[in-house]
Amino acid sequence: MKSSLSLPIAVNTNILEMEYAVRGPIPMRAAELENRGMKIIPCHIGNPQALGQSPLSFNRQVLSLVEDPAKIARERALKNIFEETSISSIKESDFVSDDVLTASENILAKMKAGGTGAYTESKGERFIREAIADFINKRDLHPNPNSISADPEKIFLTSGASQGVKFVLDLLIAQNTDGIMIPIPQYPLYSATIKKAGGVQVNYYPDEDSGWTFDQSLLEDSLAKAKENGVTVKGIVVINPGNPTGAVLSEKSIRTVIDFAAKHQLAVLADEVYQENVYSGEFVSFAKVLGTGSVPLFSFHSISKGFYGECGHRGGYLEVRNPPKVQDSHLDFVDLLTKQASVSLCANTAGQILTYLMVSPPPEGSESYQKFIEEKNKVLTDLKDKATMIREAFFQMEGVECFGETGAMYLFPRLNKLPPGKTDFDYCMSLLETTGLCTVNGTGFGQQEGTSHLRIAFLPPQELLAQVLPEWIKFHNEYVG
Amino acid sequence: MKSSLSLPIAVNTNILEMEYAVRGPIPMRAAELENRGMKIIPCHIGNPQALGQSPLSFNRQVLSLVEDPAKIARERALKNIFEETSISSIKESDFVSDDVLTASENILAKMKAGGTGAYTESKGERFIREAIADFINKRDLHPNPNSISADPEKIFLTSGASQGVKFVLDLLIAQNTDGIMIPIPQYPLYSATIKKAGGVQVNYYPDEDSGWTFDQSLLEDSLAKAKENGVTVKGIVVINPGNPTGAVLSEKSIRTVIDFAAKHQLAVLADEVYQENVYSGEFVSFAKVLGTGSVPLFSFHSISKGFYGECGHRGGYLEVRNPPKVQDSHLDFVDLLTKQASVSLCANTAGQILTYLMVSPPPEGSESYQKFIEEKNKVLTDLKDKATMIREAFFQMEGVECFGETGAMYLFPRLNKLPPGKTDFDYCMSLLETTGLCTVNGTGFGQQEGTSHLRIAFLPPQELLAQVLPEWIKFHNEYVG
Numbered sequence: 001m002k003s004s005l006s007l008p009i010a011v012n013t014n015i016l017e018m019e020y021a022v023r024g025p026i027p028m029r030a031a032e033l034e035n036r037g038m039k040i041i042p043c044h045i046g047n048p049q050a051l052g053q054s055p056l057s058f059n060r061q062v063l064s065l066v067e068d069p070a071k072i073a074r075e076r077a078l079k080n081i082f083e084e085t086s087i088s089s090i091k092e093s094d095f096v097s098d099d100v101l102t103a104s105e106n107i108l109a110k111m112k113a114g115g116t117g118a119y120t121e122s123k124g125e126r127f128i129r130e131a132i133a134d135f136i137n138k139r140d141l142h143p144n145p146n147s148i149s150a151d152p153e154k155i156f157l158t159s160g161a162s163q164g165v166k167f168v169l170d171l172l173i174a175q176n177t178d179g180i181m182i183p184i185p186q187y188p189l190y191s192a193t194i195k196k197a198g199g200v201q202v203n204y205y206p207d208e209d210s211g212w213t214f215d216q217s218l219l220e221d222s223l224a225k226a227k228e229n230g231v232t233v234k235g236i237v238v239i240n241p242g243n244p245t246g247a248v249l250s251e252k253s254i255r256t257v258i259d260f261a262a263k264h265q266l267a268v269l270a271d272e273v274y275q276e277n278v279y280s281g282e283f284v285s286f287a288k289v290l291g292t293g294s295v296p297l298f299s300f301h302s303i304s305k306g307f308y309g310e311c312g313h314r315g316g317y318l319e320v321r322n323p324p325k326v327q328d329s330h331l332d333f334v335d336l337l338t339k340q341a342s343v344s345l346c347a348n349t350a351g352q353i354l355t356y357l358m359v360s361p362p363p364e365g366s367e368s369y370q371k372f373i374e375e376k377n378k379v380l381t382d383l384k385d386k387a388t389m390i391r392e393a394f395f396q397m398e399g400v401e402c403f404g405e406t407g408a409m410y411l412f413p414r415l416n417k418l419p420p421g422k423t424d425f426d427y428c429m430s431l432l433e434t435t436g437l438c439t440v441n442g443t444g445f446g447q448q449e450g451t452s453h454l455r456i457a458f459l460p461p462q463e464l465l466a467q468v469l470p471e472w473i474k475f476h477n478e479y480v481g
Numbered sequence: 482m483k484s485s486l487s488l489p490i491a492v493n494t495n496i497l498e499m500e501y502a503v504r505g506p507i508p509m510r511a512a513e514l515e516n517r518g519m520k521i522i523p524c525h526i527g528n529p530q531a532l533g534q535s536p537l538s539f540n541r542q543v544l545s546l547v548e549d550p551a552k553i554a555r556e557r558a559l560k561n562i563f564e565e566t567s568i569s570s571i572k573e574s575d576f577v578s579d580d581v582l583t584a585s586e587n588i589l590a591k592m593k594a595g596g597t598g599a600y601t602e603s604k605g606e607r608f609i610r611e612a613i614a615d616f617i618n619k620r621d622l623h624p625n626p627n628s629i630s631a632d633p634e635k636i637f638l639t640s641g642a643s644q645g646v647k648f649v650l651d652l653l654i655a656q657n658t659d660g661i662m663i664p665i666p667q668y669p670l671y672s673a674t675i676k677k678a679g680g681v682q683v684n685y686y687p688d689e690d691s692g693w694t695f696d697q698s699l700l701e702d703s704l705a706k707a708k709e710n711g712v713t714v715k716g717i718v719v720i721n722p723g724n725p726t727g728a729v730l731s732e733k734s735i736r737t738v739i740d741f742a743a744k745h746q747l748a749v750l751a752d753e754v755y756q757e758n759v760y761s762g763e764f765v766s767f768a769k770v771l772g773t774g775s776v777p778l779f780s781f782h783s784i785s786k787g788f789y790g791e792c793g794h795r796g797g798y799l800e801v802r803n804p805p806k807v808q809d810s811h812l813d814f815v816d817l818l819t820k821q822a823s824v825s826l827c828a829n830t831a832g833q834i835l836t837y838l839m840v841s842p843p844p845e846g847s848e849s850y851q852k853f854i855e856e857k858n859k860v861l862t863d864l865k866d867k868a869t870m871i872r873e874a875f876f877q878m879e880g881v882e883c884f885g886e887t888g889a890m891y892l893f894p895r896l897n898k899l900p901p902g903k904t905d906f907d908y909c910m911s912l913l914e915t916t917g918l919c920t921v922n923g924t925g926f927g928q929q930e931g932t933s934h935l936r937i938a939f940l941p942p943q944e945l946l947a948q949v950l951p952e953w954i955k956f957h958n959e960y961v962g
Contacts, residue, residue, distance in 0.1 A: 049598035117530035
């Protein structure tokens with residue numbers, strides 16, 4: 001039989017309607033322009049190594065050896081030979097430190113048989129989950145009388161933070177009247193995942209002019225409105241430090257969220273992937289503020305951000321506190337998250353190892369420590385300086401205001417003046433076409449009606465910024481003028 | 482405010498009801514026993530490196546250098562020094578071949594800025610998708626007048642094959658009356674993913690006694706029954722070579738499926754992850770048989786199987802032919818698959834690189850070729866020998882029959898004799914408790930009512946098999962006797 005032409009197919013409308021601006025029309029147009037030879041500066045996404053940030057030497061040296069274990073013994077043998085002979089063209093610094101060799105051996109010894117080539121447990125390698133628990137306990141100053149310690153059995157290695165978020169939202173959203181509160185503006189992973197799961201996105205609006213802060217009444221208003229519309233709110237998402245706003249939450253704000261969640265029996269989803277990217281103020285974790293409280297807390301971390309920037313390796317973790325029991329079942333959330341992880345078999349092993357290295361950096365006084373700290377500080381200082389350069393450029397752009405502290409990797413300036421009929425989408429598209437600078441319009445993240453914004457990742461090298469910022473200022477003042 | 486104890490939460494019942502036997506109660510019990518010190522032989526899952534299979538040297542050497550690019554120049558410098566001096570403790574074979582260095586450099590040169598640390602395009606690196614298209618064209622003997630060539634823009638790098646399957650099924654299942662035909666027995670990824678997406682699993686039953694073959698009438702019967710029940714069948718899954726059966730489809734059977742799909746306007750999902758694991762007969766791809774036909778075809782491949790066994794690295798691809806248009810939209814399936822891929826950002830880069838190496842092995846005559854072929858043949862010969870050993874043991878087990886050719890990594894023997902009241906689950910659990918051999922009962926894959934089976938992955942080293950098979954025979958004959 002000859003096959004016939006296929007008809008259009010009805011598909012899952014949730015996927016059809018889902019939007020993901022960070023990889024939407026503006027970045028797609030940028031890719032087209034790049035293929036035609038235009039120089040593009042990709043500031044639409046937090047992808048530091050694509051803009052020249054170097055990976056941490058220690059982490060990559062270890063990963064490299066774990067991927068090819070035969071090289072560990074050889075490296076040691078070569079080091080010995082070069083210590084005994086004097087071959088001038090090879091320097092001691094061409095060899096990895098002894099603690100790199102030891103770390104690689106330790107990882108291989110702790111991994112179940114098969115090293116990086118074997119599936120791990122669905123949740124991820126147990127020793128890595130233990131190291132994550134230690135990292136959390138140390139970060140949150142455990143032991144102290146007001147906290148409980150992290151449990152490796154309630155930690156899941158995930159493919160970036162995104163997979164963990166999906167696991168939790170897919171589970172929480174049981175029907176099409178179930179809603180999840182998210183801050184506006186938000187990272188579009190949340191809106192997209194809620195949409196795909198068939199749930200309701202319930203917006204709450206941190207106050208831009210006061211630096212994206214929020215209080216209980218603002219949360220209560222959002223919840224009340226959702227209830228009026230017949231929505232059962234199941235959880236609240238908080239991104240701290242904020243994406244796209246960069247705002248860093250105070251301990252008081254975190255306490256507000258936890259009390260609100262307790263009062264209304266909500267789960268808290270704390271996206272803490274930018275916990276190392278705080279340039280003023282201090283990061284406080286939800287787990288620390290939760291202490292011995294009984295609110296269900298899901299917190300997410302990632303190797304993609306911080307000073308690691310290992311986006312491509314897709315590593316991260318999800319930590320659960322107070323996993324809720326499941327209605328009409330003897331199971332709890334940890335059981336069902338494990339089942340979901342099982343169907344994907346496991347998080348990729350290179351990402352797992354980089355997650356391990358993120359939570360187990362070279363200890364103070366170790367051979368690799370000095371270099372590690374230098375690399376870390378260089379990245380973080382550079383990010384801060386670049387944010388400052390861009391903020392200063394905003395002062396020369398008519399009607400541009402940028403609120404809040406500097407955190408994460410983004411600035412989210414408000415465009416108070418746009419030509420009649422023009423949106424922030426038009427603005428960002430023109431900015432791209434004119435200067436090659438690829439940003440994302442505020443609409444992609446959500447914003448208060450009547451306002452216009454853009455998000456820019458402050459990642460390009462300073463030399464490049466020094467070159468493009470005057471072009472942007474010129475573009476801007478002509479565009480709005 | 483003090484937080485209060487949280488109540489049980491209503492969750493997505495699809496996840497609650499979803500089952501995934503390959504990581505279900507038997508493997509979970511095995512993990513418990515292992516923690517108590519029992520020696521477990523993990524044959525419940527195709528995880529070759531966990532059972533001693535070595536990764537391919539070429540692939541890992543390249544990956545290792547790509548993860549730590551500074552080592553490439555150093556390796557070259559060291560090689561030169563050792564060629565000029567004579568240090569007896571170091572052999573030439575301690576250095577990687579020149580083509581490993583070249584391959585590593587080429588990959589880094591072709592990757593977009595940032596190497597493995599940067600997000601790639603959502604679909605995966607373009608040069609890898611081009612290499613996959615070349616591989617498919619070569620495999621399917623393109624150009625020939627009856628085929629069309631693969632298109633890199635219709636190829637997606639995925640996290641294992643599983644992620645690609647999920648993307649397609651999540652899209653196809655638009656409502657709870659949409660069904661997907663799957664062979665019984667099947668790999669539980671399919672039943673689990675259909676369940677999670679809220680669709681209907683429509684079984685068809687290849688004929689065990691004739692070696693798991695099937696004809697059109699068998700497919701028509703299954704479809705007719707589904708229609709009677711109000712199910713709209715959207716697609717048909719075929720696993721070739723079969724998992725768990727190992728059956729290898731003939732070109733005629735593939736033609737039957739394609740004609741059937743054309744007649745009923747179904748999409749075909751061809752799981753071809755075991756295409757290198759054919760120990761008798763020949764693998765023919767669905768794309769080759771499809772030729773210039775217009776049936777929508779989604780085919781899946783993976784680095785986890787074959788002679789690579791890189792399960793932990795989570796690499797694979799999805800190739801689309803004749804992407805269907807989407808009803809009430811200007812978009813087609815490639816657009817929507819791209820959107821789904823975007824929300825996960827990209828497949829992990831180490832997995833992408835190993836996928837590239839899978840489709841671009843060292844060419845004949847190259848420096849690394851000989852060793853590559855030796856390693857490949859060793860793995861495949863060993864797998865075949867181990868399957869034979871296990872098949873021979875079955876002859877000594879009362880009432881055990883194993884049908885079909887040997888393919889994939891599994892045998893799926895039928896247990897014709899079980900004690901009254903005992904199921905194949907009971908059998909596998911007792912087998913585990915008695916011998917440490919971890920298999921999965923047939924129920925986990927689905928089976929004709931009234932039959933009992935188990936699946937065993939033929940992966941343990943031959944020495945270990947020689948030791949455990951007599952124990953299994955003894956266990957079996959006592960259990961059923």
